[in-house]
Amino acid sequence: MLGFDLGKYRTIVISIALFLVLDLGVLVLNFVISSEIDKDAVNINLAGRQRMLSQRMAKTALQVEARAVQSVPFEKEAEELQAAHSTFDSTLNAFIAGGATLSGAGSEIRIDRIDDAKAQAILGEARALWTPFSTQVRALGDKGTATPEAAATLARQAENVNLGLLKLMNDLTTRSEQLSSDKATTLRLVQVGGITLATVNFLIILFHFLRHLRESDRLVERAKRETDNILRTTQEGLFLLDDRFAIGSQHSRALGGIIGTEQLAEQDFLGILRPMVTQKTLDTTREYIELLFKPEIKEKLVGSLNPLSHVEIHQAHGAGETSTRYLQFGFNRVRDESRITHLLVTANDITRRVKLEQELKATEERARGQMGMLVEILQVDPSDMHRFLQAANEGLHHINGQLMDQSGGKTEQKINAIYRITHRLKGDAGALGLSILAEPFHELEEVLSGLRGRSNVSGEDFLPVTVQLKALFEQLETVGSAVNRIGQVRGVVTVEPPRPRVETAETPPRVVGLWQSFAMQIAERQQRKVELIYSGIDLERLAPVLQDSVNGIVTQFLRNSVVHGIESPAERRQRGKPEAGRIAVYVSQRDDGGADLSFRDDGQGLSIAKLRDAAVRAGKLTAEEAATLDQRRIVALIFEPGISTRETADEDAGRGAGLDVVKDMITTLGGTVRIGSTPGEYCHFRVSLPAQPEQLLAA
Amino acid sequence: MKKLMIADDSNIVRSKIARALGQHGLHIVGLAANGREALELFKSARPEVVTMDLTMPEMDGIECIRKIRALDPRVRILVVSALSDKATAIQALKEGAQGFLDKPFTEAELSDAIGELLEDSNHG
Incomplete structure (x- = not known):
């Protein structure tokens, strides 16, 4: 009014x-x-x-x-x-x-x-x-x-x-x-x-005044007592920082222990950091803090740039002993109305956590090995992978060319060119989720970062670059050959392959009898009924190494079919199928002396959902990854070790050893395998094995 | 619908961002493979949102940010780059970018970052 x-x-x-x-x-x-x-x-x-x-x-x-x-x-x-x-x-x-x-x-x-x-x-x-x-x-x-x-x-x-x-x-x-x-x-x-x-x-x-004064004194006293209690008790280092980098008049008691200095109130924060960090980190910290005081910068989008998120400090304890500790500082804006008045800084000693993480990472890296690489590769779209490998190969050769180039030219330009290529390839590897390559590229980038901006770079300084480049070539080759092998397995996992030409069977080979009795045994244990029909050549016409392979492959397929494919007689009746599951095996000899094998059962086919669950259960994929992976790649998972759709293990199945062995046999022989399946109707494997070197020698 | 330009020297990263943000309701008006292209595209397409890599041939991201901001101080820029050098990224923010996203990123992370970047631009 x-x-x-x-x-x-x-x-x-x-x-x-x-x-x-x-x-x-x-x-x-x-x-x-x-x-x-x-x-x-x-x-x-x-x-x-x-x-x-x-x-x-x-x-x-x-x-x-x-x-x-x-x-x-x-x-x-x-x-x-x-x-x-x-x-x-x-x-x-x-x-x-x-x-x-x-x-x-x-x-x-x-x-x-x-x-x-x-x-x-x-x-x-x-x-x-x-x-x-x-x-x-x-x-x-x-x-x-x-x-x-x-x-x-x-x-x-x-x-x-x-x-x-x-x-x-x-x-x-x-x-x-x-x-x-x-x-x-x-x-x-x-x-x-x-x-x-x-x-x-x-x-x-x-x-009136005295009463108000007493009341506000009481409130101030209480607030101060509470603040003191908080600051005395919290395990974090807590303090306010103003835009001139000065620590506030109060800070938590724990701060002194974390930073290793008492007398922090109203001191210059950068001055306190100076003996602990490099000049570069100190400069970056100053700029980072300045950024946080700018209202147009998004606080949430710069958190990852915090240069003090992981500070390694070394302290001497007399007698030449030193210890390493890791500190973490976090910064949060303090606003009054809309103005940013201070930053609330939290400081923690994360030494224990860092050491644990380091141990964990080392363990993980040991465990990851080949399998990790395969999983990473499997998740990349094949055409992306192909493009990337090509680009990486070209990039590495380009870098190599730059290193070999003795014709002079500015060293600085050379380093920058190499750096850019490395950075891009690292980014691509990261985008594709290929940490096996992103990491060595990152290491090369680190080495180059050190060279950039240096005024006098001698030839010797390029030595670590060369070493890292060599490591990258090797890693790229490893990945490349893994991709090739996977490609052979994954091949074209397609819709139903054309039915093989049915050749009139010669007298059933001896081995077919063994397969039949093998199938019966499993069927009995699993309470199934099966019937095995063989058509094709006498296996003895194949080279001995191929005979063994075909035999091994067929037995694994048989076990897989009876356990996972063929339904129980009751179920089959319901589906209008004959009680006995029908397994058709066909083997032919290729013109080059190799062998083609077709193995087909009329069971329930492959269940994408079950395979997904199995992959997640086995820890091969996260639920997220499994949900986004496309069908063809899910199907390819049946060749991974440790994958089984059976939740309990018994003699015949459930530990996941089976088809991974088949895949190993095939790839060792340089062969390929294709899978076709219609849920509820059939599952069909077609294996193609090339002629083997021993064979050629023998011939 | 806001107009978006993506500047990155990697085709893979460009398509990844484009796929993710196309679904996010942004209208992609430019894909640039280096700083120079980005600047050219910016002048013709006038995007309101830009994702910017820092290490690019021809003209690096920082110089490009400086020039773009000179043309339009209201443009929102998200730096999308690998965190090999925090100081460079901070430099980019000082030149006028508002946020930073570390490579590699997931679609969800990118989506969140763009959401945050655009948060108060609707009423600010």
Whole structure:
């Protein structure tokens, strides 16, 4: 309503306003009453003068009488009488009705009517007495002559009037003094009242203030106690940092222990860091903190740039012993309204965590090995992978060319060119999730970072680059050959491959009988019924190494089919299939002396969902990865060791050793395998094995 | 729908960002393979959001950020780069980028970062 809110100052403002009004009131009253008292003093004076004038008129009237008896002119006396008369008359009139009269000094003054009934009564009497005498005096005039009788009459009248007027003017003086005294009393009352009220007001203000002061002191005390408790108890180093890098006046007790220095309050944070970190880290820290004070920078999007997220510090403990600790500083903006006033800094000693992580990483790296590489490769889209390998290969050769180039040219440009290639390839490897390559590229990049910006780089400085480049070539080759091998397995995992030409079977080879009894045994254990039909060549026509392989492959396929593929007789009936599962095996000889094997069962086919679950259960993939991996690659998982859709292990299945062995056999022979499957209907493996070197030698 | 430009010298990274952010409701108006291209594209397409790699041939990301900001101080720039050198990334932010995303990143991380980058640009 006032246009602004007085808030907590409302009481004090009202109190002060009251005080001013009170003061002003007293002042005004004081002034009015004082001026009244002044007027009363003037009246008292004038009443005294009236007495004097009355006496003078009586005396002059007697002198006039004496002259008149002696017949001597009395102009001087007459004049004096007229003057006294005039002054007395005007003063009396002024007392009664207000008006002008002469002051003692002869100047004209204005006085107010005396506003008091008693005084007016006295003045009324005085006028009654005065008016007849006044008429006589006026009649005498100022001629200076009169008959002795007339003069005697005037003299007698003057004597009488004088006595009356003296008494009345005396009464007037007394009354005026009385009035003045009353006013003085009022004035004192006003002053005492005013001072009393002002004092009371002051006391109220004082009381109010003290109460508020005590209340806010209490709150401040409590807040401070709580803050102290927090700062004393927390295990983190906590403090506020301002935009001039100064630590606040308070910090948690733990901070001293973490940083290793007491006396931190109000110190320069960068100064404290200086002995612990490199100059570069220190400079970066300064810039990072400056960035955090800029409101346009997104706090959440710069957290990863914190140069103090992992600070390694070395401390000496006398006797040449040193220890390494790791500290972590975190920064959070503190805002007041929208302004960033401070950063809340948290400091932690993360030595234990870092050491644990290091151990864990080392263990992981040992464990990861080949399998990790394969999983990483499997997750990359084959065409992306192909493009990347090509680009990486070209890039490495380009770098090699730069290193070999002795034709001069600026070293700096050379380093920058190498750095850019390395950086891009590292980024690509990272984007594809190939940490096996991203890491060595990162190491090369680190080496190059060290060379960049150095003014004098000698040939020897390139040695670590060469070493790292060689390591990269090797790693790239390893990945490349793994990709090739996987490619052979993954090949084209497609829809149903064309059915093989059915050749009239020759007499069933001896080995087929073994397969049949093998299948029966498993079927019995698994409560299944199966029927194995073989068509194709006599295996003995194949080279011995291929015979063994085909035999091994078929037995694994048989086990897989009976355990995972063929349904129970009841289930098969429900699906309208014959109770006995039908397994068709066909082997033919390739023109080059190699062998083609077709293995098909009419079971439930491959379940993508089950394979996904199995891969997650075996820890090959995370649930997320499994959900996003495409179908073809899921199917390829059946060739991974440790993958089994069976949740419990028994003699025949569930530990996941089976098809991974098949894959190893095939890849060792340089062969390929294709899978076709329709859920609920069939699963079909087609294996192609090339002729083997021993074979060629033997031939 | 905000206009987006992607500047990265890797085709793989460019398509990864494009795939992720196309679904995020951004309209891709430019794919640049180096700083010079980025600047050219910026002048013609005037994107409101830019993802910027720092290490690129022809013109590096920092110089490109400086020039782009000179053309349009309101543009939102997310630096998407490998964190090999924090000082360089901080330099990029000092030149006017508002956020940083470390490579490699997941689609979710990229999506979150863009969300954060655009958070108050709608009413600011």
